[in-house]
Amino acid sequence: MKQRAVFWTVLVSAVLLLGGCDAAHPPSSSRLQATDGRTYNFPADLRGRIVIVSFIYTHCPDICRMTIGHLLDLWERVGGDTNVVFATVTLDPARDTVAALRQYAEVWGIPSVRWLLLTGTIAEVERVHKAFGIVARKSYTERLPTGESVYFIDHTDAVFLLDRNGIVRDRREGSSLDVRKYAQMVQQYIRGQ
């Protein structure tokens, strides 16, 4: 039994390390602006709570929409617990201003309490991406008939669970999240710490 526990601990640690996260230490923090009007040293300022961290951009019509849809379902299961905070960081700081993120939150019905949408300077946001092992790079640019150019981003599809000490305890794809099972895991962390 003990061997099995060690095996899983090693396996989870290896997966997190491969993804750019150190299983023993919290990801380094950056100064980001949130949709609640405050500036956070993210994710350090959220320690003390279970944090569900996700990455999206507002011009993303597919993968990010799936992720947000799953997270909204997750919110209905665990969002009422004040021990949990959702934090969604932009993949596209050049276009996703705080105002753009607020508008996005309104369209999607994302709660304004304990669900932060975060952006910042390109350098600060890229530091967060690096800390979580997130890749985000411009892919192709569409030239519309109006002459306007719209670019898209190839990006990592990942959702993270941070424990109360800010340490990454789980990383998995957000767009294919099994919400029921994930909610059970979140509740275990709420009860267990």
Added chain:
Amino acid sequence: MKLIIVAIITFVGVHASAQVASLQLKNGWMYSADSGMITGAFLTIQNRSPQPDTIIAAIAECAEHTEIHTTVRNEDGTMGMRPIPELIVPSRGSLVLKPRSLHIMLYHLRKTLRPGDRCILFLRSKRHGTLKTELIVRR
């Protein structure tokens, strides 16, 4: 706006009504989005005819520009989207456009669309002309 309406009328004008019943668009829906934003639409294209067909263009009334896209997974594990020129619908079969896969990309919505709202989508096929369906907006 006038240009768009003319484009849609032209698009619909190539209608091959006798054959339309053998190529049907079903279960169309799209994600909600604000005016001016980009969003995705999804549906099932059912082909009852003995020949495959090809969807070569799309126009949505609610968007300034419409394209056929697919979602790709790159070698490094990142996800992204790419435009594709056409969709092949198999004979006596269906093609399902769904999240994380094939989809219709709607650029710059003409107005904010919330769950329950609707948008007309036209698809043009090589063998069956232009088909029309209604997309229902979801969260």
